[in-house]
Every structure is written in structure tokens, then in C-alpha cells.
Amino acid sequence: MTNMSIKSIKFENVGIAVRDLEATISFFTDLGLTVLGRDEVSGEWTDTAVGLDGNHAKIAMLQTPDGHGRLELFEYLHPDAIETEPTLPNEIGMHRVAFSVDNLDDALAIAATHGCFPLRGVATYQDVYKLTYLRGPSGIIVMLAEELPKN
Template sequence: MPIKLENVGIAVVDLDATIAFFTDLGLTVLGRDAVSGEWADTAVGLDGNHAKIAMLQTPDGNGRLELFEYIHPAAIATNPTLPNEIGMHRVAFSVDDLDEALEIAARHGCYPLRGVATYEDVYKLTYVRGPSGIIVMLAQELKQS
């Protein structure tokens, strides 16, 4: 059976602020909508489901994020995920320039959890706490000369 990853869905507190963060990093908005009705209740498993949504795509066309801001039922605040917690962990992106990506993240008030690390002279990377507490991994491949 063929299978293909379509997108990663993330519930957020502020859809516009989260879109601004990811578009500044280079993703593009494919579309925005509001969803509700019986089909949405059935698909998601929430009665009265009503959310504003946006689909974003990476420049290479291979990665997509679907962001939702719940109108009803009300979003439930939780503590930000820790790197060692079970469940949805992080979303990861490769970038051409990690320093530039970190400058963009900082303009949105988003900073590394600890710092920047180098993995076996292959990647320079960090985890950033993004909007709505999302952990975003940014990694720059190190070029061999």
C-alpha cells in the first residue's frame, strides 16, 4: 500500500502570529479557511468543531504545516512540550543559514532552548521555542571543502 505524508497539524493560540513566524522563515501560505459543521465534527472528533486554519508549504514543495486556531471548543492551554516528552515532539527544517534563521526567530521573540550545537561536523542545529510553545528544530548542513 503506498503512503505519503500530507502535512503536520499544529493547534496554535494566534494563527496570524504563527503564520508570520513561519513565513518569515521561508514557508508560503497555500490557503486559509474556517472549518466547521458535521463533517468537521466527525473528522476531528469534537462536537461543535470550529477553527480558523492555514496551510503552509516549504519552498521545495515537499513539506506542509496545517495550523489551526480553535474558535470552538475553546483551545486548552497546556505546558509547553519538553524535548523528552512522549507524543508530538517537534517540527524540523533545514536552512541555508542558521544565524539568519535565528535572527528571524528572535524578531518573533523565539530563542534556542539552550544554544547551537554541531552534530558530527555534519549539521549545526538548535531547537527553538516557537509560537504557541512549538519546538522548531533548525539545522544547517555544514559544507565540506
């Protein structure tokens, strides 16, 4: 154990590599996120930061309406993106992003317009939430949850 300590830490965002940046932006903005900015990045600084030589990507930063949650989406132009099998919920590593919504049925209807449907169905957790996992663009697992009214 070291004697060093961090005085402050703040969660910034989750970064997700996607196959089609525009389709993924459309999916998440239809669910209610907003685009904070877009850019195309490359050069020595990205090679150094990411640890990938020749790194060149289109990026977009999205934010939830409450201003706290952010997604950084990136589509690699170089090197070529590596296609992998979609992750399963029990695989080690990051596998989903989660959002609370005020109306799960409406959120699922929006997701369906993008060809995204629950993996199995909608469940209820201890009369607190109804929730589901769905496979979003580029195979991203997205959890959507609606808080149920308190009795």
C-alpha cells in the same frame, strides 16, 4: 499480521493547534514557508473527522519552498482551546517540527524578531550539521539545522 497491504502512502502535513494563527503564520512565513490557503471550518464533517463536537476553527496550510513539507495550522474558535504546559524534548508524543535552512544565523535572527530563541544554544552534530531547538509561537518546538560544508 494481516494479508492486507497499502499500495501507496504519502506524507501530507503536520497539524498544529495554535493560540494565535496570525502570529504563527508570520513566524513561519518569515522563515520562508508560504501560505497555500486559508479557511474557516465547522460543521458535521469536521466534527466527524476530528472527533470533536462543535468543532469550529480557522486554518492555514503552509508549505516549504521545496514543495515537500507542509504545516497545517489551526486556531480553535469553538470549543475553547485548552492551554497546556509547553512540551519538553523528552516527552512522549509529537514535540517538534524540523527544518533545514541554508543559513542558521539568519534563521535565528528572524526567529528572534518573533521573540523566539534557542532553548540552550547552537550545537554541531558530527561536523555534518549545526542545529538548535527553539520555542516558537504557541510553545511549538522548532528544530533548525544548517548542513555544514563537506571537507
